[in-house]
Amino acid sequence: MSFVVAPGAFSVLASRDQAGAIVGYSLGRMHWMGIVCGVVILLVRVLRIRSLSALVAPAALFVVLMIILTVISQVTVTPRMAVLRVQMGSIDATGVGSPLLAEFAQLHAVSVVLESGVLLAGMLALFWMVRDAAVVR
Numbered sequence: 264m265s266f267v268v269a270p271g272a273f274s275v276l277a278s279r280d281q282a283g284a285i286v287g288y289s290l291g292r293m294h295w296m297g298i299v300c301g302v303v304i305l306l307v308r309v310l311r312i313r314s315l316s317a318l319v320a321p322a323a324l325f326v327v328l329m330i331i332l333t334v335i336s337q338v339t340v341t342p343r344m345a346v347l348r349v350q351m352g353s354i355d356a357t358g359v360g361s362p363l364l365a366e367f368a369q370l371h372a373v374s375v376v377l378e379s380g381v382l383l384a385g386m387l388a389l390f391w392m393v394r395d396a397a398v399v400r
Contacts, residue, residue: 294337301330322391
């Protein structure tokens, strides 16, 4: 979602500040939905297999990784970025040499890595779930 919302927001809205607000809002909602969905996937997996050993299979471990990366982003990176946005007042009006802007850029890079990790882990989880389903038949 962030790969769709962010480029759209930054190309359509009048300022980077407005676009950042929309992306931040969307990411927050997406993170919580992802965490809940991940937990539901793990619960259903345990109920279906009727064993806690279902949580150590590759598919489940990749879902756990997705949840961990999402929680890290939601509870550490995102709040710090929000504080920096408030401190700067406006990203557009903040000078290029500002330490606040430099920290924001660094956190943004971390956020992108975390989101990319979630996407990759999700693709791997899906691969293993499909593989497991084919083996069960």
